[in-house]
Amino acid sequence: MNKSKKGSLKYLDTSAKLFEELKIQKPVWWTLLKNDDEIYIDIRKNNYINAYFFGGSIVKLEFKKNRFVGEIHQKYFDNHCLSGEIIKNDNKKYVRINLNALDERMLDSIKKRINEDYLGQRTGERPSEKYIQGKIIKNNPNIIDSEFQYNQNSNNEELRVDLVELSDGVLSFIELKRIDDRRLRIDEKRNSGTPEIIVQINKYREFIKKNEEDIKDYYNRLLKIKQSLGLNVVENKILFVNNNPKLIIANSYSKKTRKRDERIRDIEKLLLKHGIDYTIMPWN
Structure with missing residues (x-):
């Protein structure tokens, strides 16, 4: 037991x-x-x-x-x-x-x-983030988990990770955002301090640092269960846990404007400054 x-x-x-x-x-x-x-x-x-x-x-x-x-x-x-x-x-x-x-x-x-x-919405410039998440999961066989949740930390905060990927033996946590998400950059009207995405990624980094071996062991057991149940598993062993979570930004803009280009540049500048591994993925 x-x-x-x-x-x-x-x-x-x-x-x-x-x-x-x-x-x-x-x-x-x-x-x-x-x-x-x-x-x-x-x-x-x-x-x-x-x-x-x-x-x-x-x-x-x-x-x-x-x-x-x-x-x-x-x-x-x-x-x-x-x-x-x-x-x-x-x-x-x-x-x-x-x-x-x-x-x-x-x-x-x-x-x-x-x-x-x-x-909600599937098409246009504001597709549901959950719809995007689901499409990524179905199209990427290396995604082995979604909505990973952990709320056992000392200050009782809930940690929730959108996607978990296993590629070439390396396990990575992935956060997903849509390009128009206001949490991706400093906004003088709504978010004049540290953008939420930086706080979020740093929280993931801290969690991984404290629990790296437990995370590796947990997901190796999870893979074993998936295999035994006949669920699709491309890789069956975790060698390392990536200590730098990834960020996928779905660019759902259907047309370019000066302000949108400026927004994307601001986001990229911020992410590079904080050493975040990001991908801006075309969505339309």
């Missing part, structure tokens, strides 16, 4: 009941989730699984009282269309659903609600 503290990096257990039972029972709904081209699946350190559609959680999977348990945010679940498929609803944010009823029709309905209630 894992005696590590719940929520810690050491708590993830390669032989946790959920992972073992998925391998043994091979439920039809699990195969459906794994084979859906629009869904990506993340392993969580408290030994549960999230299946995502562009950042919106299709289902959270656990194994409790000798059975699989699936939960979804109630706003993504159309009670009228899917009546009879809710097992438990305590009028909280999440409802427990009948996993055996999870089929393509049900998935399409959930995706539709996520599109309507969560994702």
Whole structure:
């Protein structure tokens, strides 16, 4: 039995009941989730699984009282269309659903609600950052995790990393921002101090410095679980943890202007000054 503290990096257990039972029972709904081209699946350190559609959680999977348990945010679940498929609803944010009823029709309905209630815009100059994140995940097989969260630090602040990449044995944390994000530079009206992106990247650097070996061990276990469950893993071993997190900026501008060029120059000057490894990625 894992005696590590719940929520810690050491708590993830390669032989946790959920992972073992998925391998043994091979439920039809699990195969459906794994084979859906629009869904990506993340392993969580408290030994549960999230299946995502562009950042919106299709289902959270656990194994409790000798059975699989699936939960979804109630706003993504159309009670009228899917009546009879809710097992438990305590009028909280999440409802427990009948996993055996999870089929393509049900998935399409959930995706539709996520599109309507969560994702927002996909096109134009202000596409949803979660949509961009999801596209990056689906197009880059080296992304092994998303929305990594850690809130065990002494001052109880929550650390959340958008993407985690493994390439040539090197594990990197990645922050994602859209080009028009005001947190990317000094703004005399809104942000006259240190831009939030600098504070954010420095927080990641500090976390990596303090926990490098635990991060490496955690993600090696996570890779082992993914492989055992038949999830796509391009590389299976972490050699090093990159101590300088990466920043991806999605340039969604559809046309150039003097002010926009000036903004991009200001951002690049700031990032170079602080030694941040960044990429400005064309998006339109």
